[in-house]
Structure formats: structure tokens, C-alpha cells
Amino acid sequence: MVGGAALVIGPWLASQTMIGKALLPLSWIGWLMLAIGAGLLWLQRRERRVDTPASPRPVPTRATETARAAVPPGFPPAHTLDRVAAELERSAAARQQESPAASTPPREWSEAVFAVIEWRRFEAVVEALFQQAGFETKSQSHGADGGIDIWLYSRHQPGEAASLVQCKHWSKRVGVDTGRELRGVMAAHKVTRGQFATTSGFTGEAEAFAGANGINLLDVKGLLALIATRTLEQRQALLDVALEGDYRRPTCVNCGTKMIERPSRKGGNAFWGCGEYPRCKTTLPMRIL
Numbered sequence: 001m002v003g004g005a006a007l008v009i010g011p012w013l014a015s016q017t018m019i020g021k022a023l024l025p026l027s028w029i030g031w032l033m034l035a036i037g038a039g040l041l042w043l044q045r046r047e048r049r050v051d052t053p054a055s056p057r058p059v060p061t062r063a064t065e066t067a068r069a070a071v072p073p074g075f076p077p078a079h080t081l082d083r084v085a086a087e088l089e090r091s092a093a094a095r096q097q098e099s100p101a102a103s104t105p106p107r108e109w110s111e112a113v114f115a116v117i118e119w120r121r122f123e124a125v126v127e128a129l130f131q132q133a134g135f136e137t138k139s140q141s142h143g144a145d146g147g148i149d150i151w152l153y154s155r156h157q158p159g160e161a162a163s164l165v166q167c168k169h170w171s172k173r174v175g176v177d178t179g180r181e182l183r184g185v186m187a188a189h190k191v192t193r194g195q196f197a198t199t200s201g202f203t204g205e206a207e208a209f210a211g212a213n214g215i216n217l218l219d220v221k222g223l224l225a226l227i228a229t230r231t232l233e234q235r236q237a238l239l240d241v242a243l244e245g246d247y248r249r250p251t252c253v254n255c256g257t258k259m260i261e262r263p264s265r266k267g268g269n270a271f272w273g274c275g276e277y278p279r280c281k282t283t284l285p286m287r288i289l
Helices: 001-013 020-049 062-070 083-100 111-116 119-132 178-187 204-212 220-227 233-244
Strands: 137-138 150-155 157-167 194-198 213-216 259-260 271-275 283-285
Touching: 001 083, 111 220, 111 271, 119 137, 119 150, 119 194, 119 220, 137 157, 157 178, 178 194, 178 204, 178 213, 204 213, 213 220, 220 233
Parallel strands: 157 194, 194 213
Antiparallel strands: 137 150, 150 157, 259 271, 271 283
């Protein structure tokens, strides 16, 4: 192609000279060489495109399968499963970097156990603690509970409730309003003793109200102190209750099924959505540990 260009441009530039005039009749050869060169270049590029192997289809990952379950009916077509899966992978990677040991179950009791278990496992631990203390208990796994998470009965008086228990799997301190609610439920059932257990702590006002109204408070430190009084076998049994099944993934408070990690449609943080969606639309914020 370079020679063809020379035969076309050279005589034109030197057309006023004797050499240029002599070469001018040969310019058609330059045009022919340019055409042949362009044709060869086109064939070469076409062969490269044919020889290049097609990109392999991505192998479905666990994040892709999670994304498929997370996409509810009517999800906008523009939000593809690949993008949703990528968002979930980035979210999971970020949480793993913040807590490298997140996938390792705790081996002994500490505040970290209460931090990683879901609310239903927490209630089960509290119930087991009172069973070890000699109480008969009654509870329900989900649904409206009337403000009572656990009923305590004396083994000497099985038909009469000895105390009522309320549990809060919270990171913030419990205020006096929740204590007043428990006291109202106690009065409605004519029970004089109440128990309030939480994974956090209580405000000063809540502590004062509880002390004046027959409510025993168990914050995270109090629970650990109570667990420490148990035998080694009992402590291990309590830990087994805490870590039973998928202990990190929360249970839906309304229908009792495990919840699913769902990406936000508006680009916010991921959240927990009921596995029975759209029949149950219960959601919970996701805690980053």
C-alpha cells in the first residue's frame, strides 16, 4: 500500500517537472495497488475475528443463585441477575473483610455469641437458661405473642404462671417504654414477677422502673454471668442451643421461615426479606458485624 500511495501522490506533487509528467500515466498502477492492499487488510481483520474464541458463559455462582431467589416477581428487566449477583458478592466480601472469623462458630461463651446469633436463637437460649433453673417453660417460634416471649411455670404449680419473660435482641439500650409495656402485660395476666433479657443494656430510667415494679433485668453482661454459674456441660448445652442450625440468618417473626438476603432496588444496603415473599412481606435491616 505504501508503494501504491507513492505512485499516486508522487506524480501529482511533481506534475510541473519532467519526471512528474513522465510518471503521471503510471498513477493508475498506484490506485490498483491501494485497492489490492485495502482488500487484503479487510480479509486479515475478518480472519482474526473468526479465529478469536467466543467468551465462555459465566458459571453460575452461589451469589447468582442467591440473586435469583432475591429477585421478586415484577423486578425491572434492566436489573439483571449478573449485576445483582455482583452486588451480593461485593457485600459479602466487605463483611468478610470486616470480620475474617465470621464463618467460624464460637467455641465458648462471650458477647460475640450474642452478637452473631439471630433473635430466635437468643430467645431459645434464654428459655434454656430458665429450664436449667428448674422452671417449666412455654414459648412460640413466631407470630403475635401478646408481649410475652416465654411463660415460666413453677414445677410445684404447673398451671399458674410464675413469671413472664420479654426478650429483645437489640444493639441499642432498652428504654423505659418497653419496661412499662411488660408491666402492663403482667398486670393483665395477674403476674407479679417479670423478666427482661436483652443482648444490649438498659437505660437508667428503665432500671429504676424495673426495680420498682418487680421486673428482673438481664443485660448481656448479666446473662454471661448467669451462664458462668452453670456447669461445664450446661454451658456447652446452652452454646449448642445458640448455634443450632442456620443461627446467623434471622427467622421471620410472622411466619417462622428463614429470611433471604435481598439487594436494595434503590442502591442502598442489602436487607433481610422473608423467604415466603410475596405471601409474606416482612423485612429486617441487616446488621454488619
